[in-house]
């Protein structure tokens with residue numbers, strides 16, 4: 001599926017707001033995470049490893065979320081508490097694309113701007129707008145950092161499936177961990193009180 | 198150094214506020230991080246491994262922070278921009294104790310309350326108060342999540358130093374990763390806008 005065929009995936013388009021975090025700010029965040037050019041190389045290595053496994057990875061993640069009421073709640077309709085299947089399906093397409101974008105590791109201004117957009121889509125600022133759904137108003141911040149662990153750790157078997165050495169698998173895994181930590185830090189911006197980010 | 202000898206370490210005392218996150222809420226956060234009783238066991242295993250290496254670990258962490266202006270900035274005096282050595286030294290003692298408390302893994306109400314206190318001490322609500330210093334007003338939230346990586350990853354060689362099997366070292370490492378993610382999630386509470394936590 002090409003970019004333009006994914007509904008609501010606005011990466012690189014004029015509708016995305018400018019990130020309040022500059023590339024220089026992000027440089028300092030990367031240093032704080034020990035994220036270097038070596039991580040970029042290993043993320044790019046993971047691209048070829050993961051690109052034909054996206055649907056299988058999404059199955060694992062969606063099953064994990066579906067099994068936990070406090071997580072799947074974010075996809076429930078506001079009034080009824082029933083899940084919104086069309087919402088789940090629409091987000092899943094963009095989530096799959098996110099796997100590729102993370103592994104592509106072109107962390108430039110357009111990418112930074114889209115991270116701001118992903119943050120806005122998790123919190124009250126813009127949740128539900130993209131898919132025109134009437135679901136609960138925000139993803140509770142309390143779960144964003146803890147779920148870094150399942151998201152990244154469940155990748156490990158997929159990273160190991162293409163015959164890379166254990167050392168390379170480990171490096172790809174660590175690069176993913178740092179990248180997802182940095183992304184969740186970027187997504188936090190609209191959740192955090194003014195003047196403390 | 199016993200608990201009562203560490204200035205400002207108020208864990209378990211009446212001066213600590215009640216956590217806004219209940220034990221039941223924390224239960225749901227743990228599930229989101231795949232944190233189980235097995236992690237408690239491996240954290241406790243790490244206690245004996247790490248307890249006589251605390252100063253060496255703190256040296257690594259403090260050197261990492263000292264090398265990065267954007268991180269050590271949090272310890273600077275407000276007006277002059279000069280570091281506050283007495284502040285660094287006072288926090289270091291409590292940081293050492295935190296290593297033991299994390300590994301002790303008695304994550305009960307008193308522990309939960311102290312996590313709220315640690316969060317408050319990073320943000321405007323209570324930074325600098327404990328050590329009566331006039332340092333910068335808050336730790337920028339943008340660095341809290343990224344530094345999970347250096348904090349946890351630099352532990353690995355220390356975890357491996359007491360002859361445990363690679364599998365046990367890995368399990369201790371993963372348990373630490375989950376625990377620190379959960380703690381940073383708890384510490385975020387006072388940073389996050391009302392009604393989105």
Ligand code: HEM
Pocket residue numbers: 008009070071072074075091094095098118121122126127128129130131139140143144147148151180184
């Ligand atoms: C590290 C953890 C997480 C990652 C990597 C992640 C990733 C993503 C991605 C890539 C998207 C689609 C962004 C786009 O529109 O292009 C998304 C949307 C969404 N995520 Fe997350 N997410 C995480 C945590 C969570 C948690 C904990 C919840 C719920 C408890 C959640 C609920 C949602 C919802 C409801 C949407 C749709 C938002 C909308 O209305 O546009 N996410 N997430």
Ligand code: HEM
Pocket residue numbers: 205206267268269271272288291292295315318319323324325326327328336337340341344345348377381
């Ligand atoms: C995962 C990352 C982090 C961990 C595990 C951590 C841990 C701790 C601990 C255990 C304490 C002492 C709490 C007590 O008073 O008992 C502390 C205090 C402090 N930390 Fe952090 N911290 C982290 C991130 C950061 C970052 C990124 C900065 C600065 C950029 C920072 C700056 C400080 C400062 C300035 C204090 C003293 C606060 C006060 O005035 O009481 N920390 N931290």
